[in-house]
Amino acid sequence: MWFKNLQLFQLNKDLELDAGQLESQLEAFKFEPCKSIETYRLGWSLPAPTASQLCHISGGAILLCLRRQEKVIPAAVVNETLKERVEELEAKENRYVGRKEKLTIKEDILSELTPRAFVRSSFTWGYIAPTENMVVIDASSSKKADEFLDLLRQTIGSLPVVPFNTEQSPSIVMTQWLQNADTRPQGLELDGQCELRSDLEEGSVIRCKQQEVDAEEILAHLETGKQVVKLALDWQERLQFILQDDLTIKRLRFGDDLLEEAKDSYADEDPMTRLDTDFTLMSLELKRFIPTLAEWLGGQSQLGQA
Known part of the structure; x- marks a missing residue:
């Protein structure tokens, strides 16, 4: 869970x-x-x-x-059936079946197949x-x-x-973290993966995996105007994740120590006991992490607050 x-x-x-x-x-x-x-x-x-x-x-x-x-x-089944019916109708009535009529036939096929x-x-x-x-x-x-x-x-x-929103742009802050190690918060480490994108419309994209993302060849792309839109991070060896410029978190992994703590707490194999333990530990960890994430990015935005 x-x-x-x-x-x-x-x-x-x-x-x-x-x-x-x-x-x-x-x-x-x-x-x-x-x-x-x-x-x-x-x-x-x-x-x-x-x-x-x-x-x-x-x-x-x-x-x-x-x-x-x-x-x-399956789309292949629908398309094959549609093709057969259109060919049969065109041969029988000696006429061309137009796009609008094909859509109607396709809807009929879906209605027949759904049950x-x-x-x-x-x-x-x-x-x-x-x-x-x-x-x-x-x-x-x-x-x-x-x-x-x-x-x-x-x-x-x-x-x-x-x-959820923050006062500072995640993309700008993540770019600073790559360019200057001193700007990275304490306990936060780079984790070998990032994505850079030009701020121009339909700009180029650079994806890096399993390498030093603050190496000179990567930083050179930042000098040309690209910004970080995805960055893999490790927080205190308790959470590993990819932070995106829209503030979503992907590929979240909880640290081994936390998972071991959960296993040690299982009183028995009852699924509800396991769920309660996992959820309690996870929600407490995220209760620490989410405000910390907001702090890294200038604090949680008050936009939309009553």
């Missing part, structure tokens, strides 16, 4: 949630499998097989799991930290994060959030 990505959002006013009321609200949007004619379904899922509630609370942080189930209809399609599920984890006025989502794309926020907003009726 350890998060691998971070999409961060700040609440622009206090969010008061009653645990009992929240659970009943979540129940109203509990996951149910796709019906035969549906292409996808969203809903809240139990955080562990042995869980009795849809939300799990630890240290004031509220953990939720969104399940998405969708029908899988017989295979289904697959994906899960998006996230938690609300009311005392820190934060929502933290483990999502690799903004689309998945928005899907989580949209359902949460429907569930509780209102969700006053804005994207």
Whole structure:
């Protein structure tokens, strides 16, 4: 359950949630499998097989799991069927089938195949930290994060959030970290990967992996006007991650010491016990890290705050 990505959002006013009321609200949007004619379904899922509630609370942080189930209809199957039907219709009626009619035929094919399609599920984890006025989502794309926020907003009726933002540009600060080691915060180390991009429209991109990213040949690109848009970092050997210029965190890895601490704390093999331990340690670590990240970048922006 350890998060691998971070999409961060700040609440622009206090969010008061009653645990009992929240659970009943979540129940109203509990996951149910796709019906035969549906292409996808969203809903809240139990955080562990042995869980009795849809939300799990630890240290004031509220953990939720969104399940998405969708029908899988291979594009190759649809296109082949479409081609066959168009050829058959053109031969039978001795006429050309236009684009608009092809789209109609394609929609009919999808409607026919949907009830017989295979289904697959994906899960998006996230938690609300009311005392820190934060929502933290483990999502690799903004689309998945928005899907989580949209359902949460429907569930509780209102969700006053804005994207997490800082006073200084992450790109400018990361560029400074490469150019001058003295500007790097204490305990923060470069981790052998970066991406540079020209600020010109459709500018060139330089990607570096498994090398000294502050070497002279890399710094030469910065002298020509390129800026850092992605940078791999190691914080106190407790977190390794890639920081992006939009303030998302990718490829997040928690340090071995923290993971060993979690394993040592497992009282038994019950999935709920493991979940509680992992979430407690992870959320406490991120509670330290997120304000530190904001501090590196000039502090958390007050834009959008009530």
